[in-house]
Amino acid sequence: MLILAAPTIGAECGGKHECRCGDRVVRDTRLSRSLGPCRADGLTVAKGVVLDGNGNALRGAGTKGSAGIRLPSGSIGAVVRNLEVTRFERGIRFLGVRGARVEGGEVHHNGDVRRRKGYGIDLADGASGNTVIGTKIHSNADEGLHVGTGANENRFRDLKVWGNGRENVYFLGNSGNRFEGGELGASGEASVYIKNARATRLSDVSLKDGIVQIRGSSSGTMLSALRIAEGSIVVEPYRGRGGPPGTPTGTRIEGGSIAGSGSCLRLDGATDTILRGTRLDCHPELRIGGGADLQAEGLVAARIRCGGTGRVTGLVASRLLFLDSDGLPAAGVLVLTASGLELGKSDRQGRIAGSIPAWELVCPARVERRVRLSAKQGDWTRPVAAGDTVAVVVSD
Numbered sequence: 001m002l003i004l005a006a007p008t009i010g011a012e013c014g015g016k017h018e019c020r021c022g023d024r025v026v027r028d029t030r031l032s033r034s035l036g037p038c039r040a041d042g043l044t045v046a047k048g049v050v051l052d053g054n055g056n057a058l059r060g061a062g063t064k065g066s067a068g069i070r071l072p073s074g075s076i077g078a079v080v081r082n083l084e085v086t087r088f089e090r091g092i093r094f095l096g097v098r099g100a101r102v103e104g105g106e107v108h109h110n111g112d113v114r115r116r117k118g119y120g121i122d123l124a125d126g127a128s129g130n131t132v133i134g135t136k137i138h139s140n141a142d143e144g145l146h147v148g149t150g151a152n153e154n155r156f157r158d159l160k161v162w163g164n165g166r167e168n169v170y171f172l173g174n175s176g177n178r179f180e181g182g183e184l185g186a187s188g189e190a191s192v193y194i195k196n197a198r199a200t201r202l203s204d205v206s207l208k209d210g211i212v213q214i215r216g217s218s219s220g221t222m223l224s225a226l227r228i229a230e231g232s233i234v235v236e237p238y239r240g241r242g243g244p245p246g247t248p249t250g251t252r253i254e255g256g257s258i259a260g261s262g263s264c265l266r267l268d269g270a271t272d273t274i275l276r277g278t279r280l281d282c283h284p285e286l287r288i289g290g291g292a293d294l295q296a297e298g299l300v301a302a303r304i305r306c307g308g309t310g311r312v313t314g315l316v317a318s319r320l321l322f323l324d325s326d327g328l329p330a331a332g333v334l335v336l337t338a339s340g341l342e343l344g345k346s347d348r349q350g351r352i353a354g355s356i357p358a359w360e361l362v363c364p365a366r367v368e369r370r371v372r373l374s375a376k377q378g379d380w381t382r383p384v385a386a387g388d389t390v391a392v393v394v395s396d
Contacts, residue, residue: 010022010023010024010041010043010044011023011024012024012025012026013025013026013027013029013043014026014027014028014029014049014051015027015028015029018032019031019035019043020035021035021036021038021039021040021041021042021043022038022039022040022041022042022043023043023044024043024044024045024046025043025044025045025046025049025051026046026049027049028049028050028051028052029049029050029051029052030052030054031051031052031053031054031056031083032054032056033056034056034057034058034059034084035056035057035058035059036057036058036059036060036061036087037059037060037061037087038058038059038060038061038063038066038068038088039061039063040063040065040066041066041067041068041070041088042058042060042066042067042068042069042070042085042088043058043068043069043070044069044070044071044072044075045069045070045071045075045078045080045100046074046075046078047074047075047076047077047078048076048077048078049075049078049079050078050079050081051069051078051079051080051081051083052081052082052083053080053081053082053083053084053105054082055082055084056083056084057083057084057085057086058083058084058085058086059086059087060086060087060088060089060110061087062087062088062089062112063088063089064089064112065089066088066089066090067088067089067090067091067092067093067122068085068086068088068090068091068092068107068110069083069085069091069092069093069102070093070095071092071093071094071095071097071100071127071130072095072096072097073095073096073097073098073125074097075097075100076097076098076099076100077099077100078097078100078101079100079101079102079103080092080100080101080102080103080105081102081103081104081105082103082104082105083104083105084105084106084107084108085105085106085107085108085110086106086107086108086109086110087109087110088110088118089110089111089112089117089118090110090111090118090119090120090122091107091108091110091119091120091121091122091137091140092107092120092121092122093121093122093124094121094122094123094124094127094130094151095124095125095127096124096125096126096127097127097130098127098128098129098130099129099130100127100130100131101130101131101132101133102121102131102132102133102135103132103133103134103135104133104134104135105135105136106135106136106137106138107120107121107135107136107137107138107140107144108120108136108137108138108139108140109139109140110140110141111140111141111142111165112141113141113165115141116141116142116165116166116188117141117142118140118141118142119140119142119143119144119145119146120137120138120140120143120144120145120161120164121135121137121144121145121146122146122148123146123147123148123151123154124146124148124151125148125150126149126150126151126152127148127151127154128150128151128152128153128154129152129153129154130154130155131154131155131156131157132145132154132155132156132157132159133156133157133158133159134157134158134159135159135160136159136160136161137159137160137161137164137168138160138161138162138163138164138185139163139164140164140165141164141165142164142165142166142167143164143165143166143167143168143169143170144161144162144164144167144168144169144187145159145161145168145169145170146170146172147169147170147171147172147174147177148172148173148174149172149173149174150173150174151174151177152174152175152176152177153175153176153177153178154177154178155177155178155180156169156177156178156179156180156182157179157180157181157182158180158181158182159179159181159182159183160182160183160184160185161182161183161184161185161191162183162184162185162186162187163185163186163187164187164188165187165188166187166188166189167187167188167189167190167191167192167193168184168185168187168190168191168192168210169184169191169192169193170192170193170195171192171193171194171195171197171200172195172196172197173195173196173197174197174198174200175197175198175199175200176198176199176200177197177200177201178200178201178202178203179192179200179201179202179203179205180201180202180203180204180205181203181204181205182205182206183205183206183207183208184205184206184207184208184210185207185208185209185210186208186209186210187210190210190211190212190213190234191207191209191210191211191212191231192207192210192211192212192213193213193215194212194213194214194215194218194221195215195216195218195238196215196216196217196218196238196246197218197221198218198219198220199219199220199221199222200218200220200221200222201221201222201224202222202223202224202226203222203223203224203225203226204224204225204226205225205226205227206226206227206229207226207227207228207229207231208228208229208230208231209229209230209231210231211231211232211233211234212226212228212231212232212233212234213234213236214233214234214235214236214248214251214270215235215236215237215238215248216237216238216245216246216247216248217238217246217247217248217249218246218248218249218251219248219249219250220249220250220251220252221248221250221251221252222251222252222254223251223252223253223254223256224252224254224255224256225254225255225256226253226256226257226258227256227257228256228257228258228259228260228264229259229260230259230260230261231258231260232258232260232262232263232264232265232266232282233253233258233264233265233266234265234266234268235248235251235265235266235267235268235270235273235292236248236266236267236268236269236270236290237268237269237270237290247269247270247271248270248271248273249270249271249272250271250272250273251270251272251273251274252273252274252276253265253273253274253275253276253278254274254275254276254277254278255276255277255278256278256279257278257279257280257281258278258279258280258281258282259280259281259282260281260282261282261283262282263282263284263285263286263287263305264280264281264282264284264285264286265280265285265286265287266286266287266288266307267286267287267288267289267290267292267294267310268288268289268290268292268307268308269289269290269291269292270290270292270293270294271292271293272293273292273293273294273295274294274295274296275294275295275296275297275298275299276296276297276315276355277297277298278298280298280299280303283303284303284304284305285299285300285303285304286299286303286304286305286312287304287305287307288304288305288306288307288308288310288311288312288363289306289307289308289309289310289363290308290309290310291308291309291310292310292311293310293311293312293313294310294311294312294313295312295313295315295355295357296312296313296314296315297314297315297316297317297355299312299314301314301359301361301368304361304363306363306364306365306366307363308363308364309363309364310362310363310364311360311361311362311363312360312361312363313357313359313360313371314357314358314359314360314361315355315356315357315358315386316355316356316357316358316386316387317354317355318352318353318354318355318356318386318387319351319352319353320335320346320351320352320353320356320375320384320392321349321350321351321392322346322350322351322352322375322377322392322393323350323392323393324393325393328350329346329348329349329350329351330346330350330377331346331347331348331349331350332345332346332377333345333346333350333352333375333376333377334375334376334377335352335356335373335374335375335376335384336373336374336375336376337357337371337372337373338371338372338373338374343356343357343373344356356373356386357371357373357386358370358371358385358386358387359371371386373385373386375392
């Protein structure tokens with residue numbers, strides 16, 4: 001039997017007034033007992049109010065359309081902490097609110113498993129600039145953490161998210177969201193799904209038995225110091241329903257490690273992708289196709305698999321020192337590729353330091369070749385090589 005949320009308006013509670021299911025919390029309060037099962041919504045928290053669950057639970061009755069905690073647009077500065085939220089369609093809903101905060105607690109077993117509908121924590125209606133810290137999110141019917149269209153610049157720190165029906169964490173059509181620290185486990189589908197989102201940042205996260213999937217027109221995604229065990233990173237176009245087609249661009253993967261039985265990294269059509277300082281323990285390390293391009297430090301060409309067209313440029317950490325004929329530093333020396341692309345210019349000490357292209361692998365034919373580089377100052381030009389070069393004299 002389907003139960004629908006009743007359109008009732010709860011009383012005000014908080015302070016000396018004990019809260020009940022459906023109430024609006026208008027003063028700081030600390031729950032002395034668990035609430036529920038609530039027939040419809042749990043609690044709505046007003047502007048600037050602190051709701052301390054004190055380790056108690058807020059339980060629903062599986063009612064369609066219900067939310068355990070509602071943080072509407074007027075809930076600016078509201079704080080919810082130390083509360084277990086379970087058995088609602090959505091556990092905690094940020095609805096257009098800014099500056100609200102959830103701390104600690106546990107959000108689990110929300111939604112209809114049969115229909116695979118319902119989230120643990122849901123940021124909707126452009127909810128932006130909010131924070132979720134130290135919360136456990138697991139076993140929800142669809143997504144554990146859903147960050148929806150226009151929900152920008154939210155911060156998620158030290159979360160533990162696992163065992164949700166589809167994605168553990170989903171960023172959709174938003175910008176500037178940050179997921180820092182914490183642990184991610186296995187889920188029904190991708191552990192992290194980033195679709196048509198801009199400047200999403202994941203850093204210092206441990207992930208086991210899952211993938212990070214970047215799709216559609218996502219741009220400027222930064223994955224920093226991720227520790228992925230039995231998993232991978234997939235960067236690919238989106239051609240299905242639910243949005244316009246698009247291809248990811250400008251993905252940066254830095255530091256951390258990836259280990260798994262398949263490819264560590266799979267690129268399909270993704271452009272302007274950079275991989276630096278990441279320890280890879282997979283066979284193959286990379287699978288590339290769809291015309292994708294990648295610049296990478298530390299990759300070995302033999303461990304790259306062509307799954308179609310694509311190009312991999314191998315970067316080598318280099319220190320180039322340019323001197324004039326008197327042995328003095330030569331500033332303003334350009335390092336160029338054969339096509340004329342400028343890679344850097346020597347500073348006042350005559351130095352250029354950084355990652356410089358050394359080789360290219362072109363798929364599907366697996367054509368491997370050295371990248372030709374030259375140094376130029378005025379009318380003077382000479383070839384140089386990537387690597388640890390002690391000195392290059394720029395004049396006779």
